Amino acid sequence: MLATYILFFIPLLLFVLAFLYETFLSFTRLYHPNKGRAGYVKATWEFTHTLLVVAVVILLMMFSKYIDQISSAIFMSTFIAAVALGVRAVAYIQIFYVRKKQVIDWLDWGFFVSHVVAAVFFGDHRY
């Protein structure tokens, strides 16, 4: 059981740290528009989300018998966080791959807000 906890908590901890770092960068780049792509992580950092999936899967394995209670408890908050991750991905591609000029506008703020919303709702289990 200890090994399973380690397996669960290590990917989860790595995800939390990496995602908070990304959130921090998405905020600081708002004030350093000339940094361009250097102000944020590269595409290959997307494996941060794989860490989340690893943690989720291990959680499901550990508590598969209680999955309906767990899913009920985290349903709404996780769904909102998943939508925020989707918005974040759209903004990421638009900002760093499609947009020609690196300027700061509402999209960059939306990009930052999507990080915050995802982070808040992944940790919110009031529902």
Next chain:
Amino acid sequence: MNIDAAHAARMLMGDSLGFHIIFVLFGLTFPLIVCWFEWLGIRRNDPKLIALAKFWSKIMAVLVITGVISGTVIALQMSLVWPGILKFGGEVIGLPFLFETYAFLIEATFLSLYMATWNNKRVSKRVHLFFGVLMWLGATVSAYAITSVNSWMNLPSGFTYVNGKISNVSVFKAMFSETSIIEFVHSMPGYYLAAALSVAGLYAFKILRTKQKYRELSKHRMDWYVIRTLVLFSACMFVLSGITADITGKYLAKKEAVKLAALELNYETRSNAPLLIGGVAGENNTIKGPHFEIPGALSLLAGNTTDTKVTGLSEFKKEDQPPLYVHTFFDIKMTLITALFAVYLAYFAINKWRRRWLSSTPSLIVLSILGLMSICIVELGWMMTEIGRQPWAVRGYVTVAEALTKTHQVSSFGFIFPLAYLLLFGVTIAAIWRIVQSETSTAKGEK
């Protein structure tokens, strides 16, 4: 059960999987294509081939972003919307799920290394290629693990079920069942084929945009090389898909007879069963609409002789039968496959005897749309697999209604995800277009 909630949840999952599979097929094939071109470039000492590999690796990275995010959303949906599947079989399919994510972690790690070490003097070309090979291996192992979970839902194995409890769990048996292996070897050539033809189609489209008289000039030599190489590769995958489709047909007849019966609208158990082309299910076991039958062909598919007895839908209770509209999907799929076969024949004939015709506008238009056509074939294949399993989420054990979450209704907000997918798809295409444009302007600048 709330039918609307179940229907909305099925639609949401269908949308998510339908969107994700496009990026999966590219994510599985691009590492292979990129490594292949890089290997050829190293072997022939050809910088153009290496530049080609580098160019496609940039597109691969963008596709990975989209694939990762849609994959993350699916992982969350699987547990939140369908908790019944994991509650029943978590002990059996939990580990394959985990292997999938760890294999993907390996893929993502080596993708990072691969992208970061392009033209790095401290990393030799062969080591760089080795990173690419490990990335491809990670992707393939990940695909196998997740396919084994799906095939377990199609035909559960690797456990004993007594008095409502699972015991004697063997993850190995579940992961390496006949179903898993057959599903994997049938789907992989399909992914390779679709992605290879999509890339070849893009090059054909590029040539199509130039005037006829310039289409065979040396500046398109590399474009034609890519088209010829990838069409040949996809043709090999087409043959392999045909062989594995035959194996799948025999497997379905033996193990998932109700699915085969629904796909072919075969109502009665009989030998010399015909293959039905066209038509839709009518009332009282009839077939409506224009259709024709190939006598004995279904029996031949099921057991290599026309005497083979094929189980009909009448052997199964009405409530255990999948929706019969899957037959229409099967028809569309077979029509597209037949068209693809005809195009291959025409392509190789023209390539051998009338090579100049290949650069004609009609030929290039056909080559351009082949990728899209083969992506449709992959999508239809998965729709047949998933809808053909209905009403079961885990065949014989958990129905879709039982697997669905009881506490929340997806119908009230599930529409958000398809909207997000549309947006994501749009920006992904725009991003790829920008990479192509910047590559083209760099190439022009160098000249």
